[in-house]
Amino acid sequence: xxxxRRPSGVAAADDAPTAPVPRGARRQALALRxxxxxxxxxxxxxxxTAQSQALVPWLQLAEAPRSAWDWGRTHPLMxxxxxxxxxxxxxxxxxxxxxxAWSVYRWWQSLRRPR
Numbered sequence: 001x002x003x004x005r006r007p008s009g010v011a012a013a014d015d016a017p018t019a020p021v022p023r024g025a026r027r028q029a030l031a032l033r034x035x036x037x038x039x040x041x042x043x044x045x046x047x048x049t050a051q052s053q054a055l056v057p058w059l060q061l062a063e064a065p066r067s068a069w070d071w072g073r074t075h076p077l078m079x080x081x082x083x084x085x086x087x088x089x090x091x092x093x094x095x096x097x098x099x100x101a102w103s104v105y106r107w108w109q110s111l112r113r114p115r
Contacts, residue, residue, distance in 0.1 A: 072079045087094040 083094070
């Protein structure tokens, strides 16, 4: 879709020459514009902050596995005791899930290996 063009030689209303603006007035206008832009930026930041509050529960949910992983890395003995207890209580289940984890690990390594 093209914009219609004016015939050459025809000036638009906004093309009219303007009178020179004194330096002090120009600086004052720029300072006022800057102040308005800063206020608008602050309003937009506040609006984004308010709207992003709806995402907080989802972000916390996504953070839970990471927190569990970090806890497991700082408490390896607790993880080993839990796995040993699970192996005694449900040995077949532990072996089945261990085999699955090993298979996924080998598959992942084969993807990472350069060909």
